Amino acid sequence: MRVEHLAVDGSVIAIEAQTDLSTGATATGWAIVPSLMRAHPFTISPAGHSQAIADHAQAAFPAMKIVSATDYSLKGGTLRVAEVELPTATGGVRTLTIGAWEGQSGCLSTSLVGSEADRLVEVFDTLRFHERARGLAIDSPVTPRPRAPQVIKEVPGVGILNIQPALPSVLERIPRTRGKVTNHGEFFRVRATSRALTYVSNSAVVNLDPFEETESPAMMAVAQDLRVEWTPARGGR
Numbered sequence: 282m283r284v285e286h287l288a289v290d291g292s293v294i295a296i297e298a299q300t301d302l303s304t305g306a307t308a309t310g311w312a313i314v315p316s317l318m319r320a321h322p323f324t325i326s327p328a329g330h331s332q333a334i335a336d337h338a339q340a341a342f343p344a345m346k347i348v349s350a351t352d353y354s355l356k357g358g359t360l361r362v363a364e365v366e367l368p369t370a371t372g373g374v375r376t377l378t379i380g381a382w383e384g385q386s387g388c389l390s391t392s393l394v395g396s397e398a399d400r401l402v403e404v405f406d407t408l409r410f411h412e413r414a415r416g417l418a419i420d421s422p423v424t425p426r427p428r429a430p431q432v433i434k435e436v437p438g439v440g441i442l443n444i445q446p447a448l449p450s451v452l453e454r455i456p457r458t459r460g461k462v463t464n465h466g467e468f469f470r471v472r473a474t475s476r477a478l479t480y481v482s483n484s485a486v487v488n489l490d491p492f493e494e495t496e497s498p499a500m501m502a503v504a505q506d507l508r509v510e511w512t513p514a515r516g517g518r
Contacts, residue, residue, distance in 0.1 A: 288430045289325055291418035291514035294444055294485070297465075298507045301437050310430035313422045315407040316400070320424050323391045323408075325417050330388035331361050331381035344368050348376070353402060357412075358384040360405050362398050380405060387417030418514070425450060439503050440491035446511045451486050455479065465508035478504055485511040 283297045289310035296302055305327040311320040348364040362380045369375050378397040381390040382405055389410060393401050409420035423430060429451050432444040445451045460467035466482035468489075476497060480487040487509050491500045 285415060286432055286434065287325075287413070287416045287418050288423075288432055288446075288511070288514075289323060289419050290423035290430060291413065291420075292430070292446065293415070293512045293514075294432050295510045295512070296434070296442070296444075296508070298436070298503050300439055300503050302434075304435050304437065306432050306434040308430065308432050309428075310419070311424050311426070311428060312408065312419045313424065314404050315421070316403040320426070321391060321404065322428075323389060323419065325419075326388045326390065328383065328385060328387055331383050331390065348396075349398065351398065355382065355402075355405060356410075358382050360402065362401055364396055364398055382410075384412050384417055386412045386415075389417055389419075436503070438492075438495065439500055440489055440495055442509075443488040443490070444509060444511070445486050446513070447481065447484050447486050452481075455481055455486065463505050463507065465506075468504055476500070480504060480507055480509065482509055485509045 282300065282302045283295065284302045286294045286306040287308060288294060289308045289312065308325040309322065311322050313319070314321045346366040348366055350361070350363040353360040353362065360380060360382045362378065364376060364378050367375045367377060376396050377392055377394060378401050379390070379392045380401045381388055391404065410418065411420060425448055429445045429448055434442045434444070436442060456469055460469040460481065466480055468478045468480040471477040471479055471488070476491050478489045480489060489500070489504060
């Protein structure tokens with residue numbers, strides 16, 4: 282099976298494997314925000330994810346208090362902004378402002394520390410992004426620092442794929458010794474005591490973290506035939 286996903290900058294990630302790849306993917310990365318005049322982290326999830334974020338947050342943090350929640354019409358979609366209060370380990374309260382822009386093909390989200398609703402609206406207003414045939418992507422400059430863009434995908438019955446472009450900052454973590462050669466690259470055992478693998482192709486580095494119930498022979502069969510290619514967006518973004 283073959284599928285394609287977008288990274289935050291519009292790069293195309295093609296994945297081929299002899300297994301079910303029908304699940305969606307989440308893309309993360311840092312982009313330059315004009316209103317902040319610096320890089321800021323963003324996450325792009327499948328459409329409808331803003332409600333999932335709210336449901337998960339309330340389930341994971343029952344003590345969380347929603348101070349305010351407002352929807353805005355922005356750039357052809359709906360921007361949902363919420364200010365929440367979370368208890369800290371020292372007995373205090375931490376305020377966080379969360380924003381999620383929902384379109385037809387994706388959900389773009391980020392957050393700011395503090396009560397910053399107006400400032401967060403300005404972040405989405407000045408950031409350049411738009412929906413494409415394959416999904417949602419950011420048009421403002423995406424930077425490899427402090428962390429390279431990532432695409433995270435769950436593969437049923439196998440594990441989690443964490444995909445990054447084969448940049449020097451990513452490749453420097455790969456052992457210099459030759460890995461086990463596969464049909465479309467090579468892979469390395471992350472640690473002798475771990476079942477996790479790192480797959481390297483000409484354009485991508487993939488960390489494969491298997492589920493607890495995944496059998497090693499099944500995972501190795503997928504790894505042997507796995508093919509992942511990261512094609513940069515036009516203009517090198």
